[in-house]
Amino acid sequence: MTELVHSRAELAKARDGLKGTVGVVMTMGALHSGHETLLRAARERADHVLVTIFVNPLQFGPNEDFDRYPRTLDADLEICRRAGADVVFAPAVSDMYPDGQPVVRVNPGQLGEDLEGQSRPGFFHGVLTVVMKLLQLTRPDLAFFGEKDYQQLTLVRRMARDLDVPVEVVGVPTVREPDGLALSSRNRYLSPEQRQTALSLSAALRAGATAAEQGRDAGEVLAAAHRTFAAVGADARLDYLVLTDPDLEPGPVAGPARLLVAAWVGDTRLIDNLAIRLAPPFLTT
């Protein structure tokens, strides 16, 4: 049975009733098969699964889609039941922020300013602050995050390490449509034509991965990804397409790497990423 709770008091009572290990899956709702995969991963690793559904105002900029973000609680509960969640915590904004906007927030450091942080100022302060609050409220042994939001996963891992949060952060591979599009709640904003254009993100990543498999160097991998993005997404507006170290550390990239992309398709901003393995450079004598 899945228990739905809204207030902190109800959550505390439900949490106390969970004996054994607890895995948490944090979401903003509008659940899809990507979320369901996170829930099933949690189900496999933990004795109990706790899902949070909260559209966090703190991580949205003034011109972003907080108001129009899809809110589909009944359908979400059905998915949570199907995936065997024990507890769903769906607080109101006033439950999460009873004193209004928090004065003290988690500072994500320089990585929080790069990539997503550059286009969404304050985004990762908002994300890490609410993730920290939800970790305190739910006290999980394990917390599951999708690789689709790769920078978020990297920063949550880093926060747990740097701030000694007693939780194992588990990354779950990106779930895709058969044509490659990464599942995302924001995909439901796309018209059928825009959905075709949105394939430019995953196609660009695949082109980069193919170039890497053929032994191309970092510059050629990026060039291949850019060419494919432009060919498939003529109507998309690229925000960034970068090849980085897998931990998103600055500096030269060699061997294992990550290719990350963000782009606008109409009014919808989408992100995606893929693991890449660069061939070792040829040695010249």
Ligand SMILES: Nc1ncnc2c1ncn2[C@@H]1O[C@H](COP(=O)(O)OP(=O)(O)OP(=O)(O)O)[C@@H](O)[C@H]1O
């Ligand atoms: N396609 C996916 N594969 C794996 N994990 C995913 C996928 N989509 C979302 N997740 C993960 O689900 C968790 C909750 O994400 P969220 O509710 O923001 O969904 P979303 O689809 O990423 O939404 P949005 O479209 O607003 O970015 C995050 O850890 C996120 O990485």
Ligand SMILES: CC(C)(CO)[C@@H](O)C(=O)[O-]
């Ligand atoms: C982690 C999260 C639930 C925090 O609001 C959100 O950023 C998301 O859904 O990825």
Ligand code: BAL
């Ligand atoms: N999917 C991460 C949360 C956000 O884009 O606001």
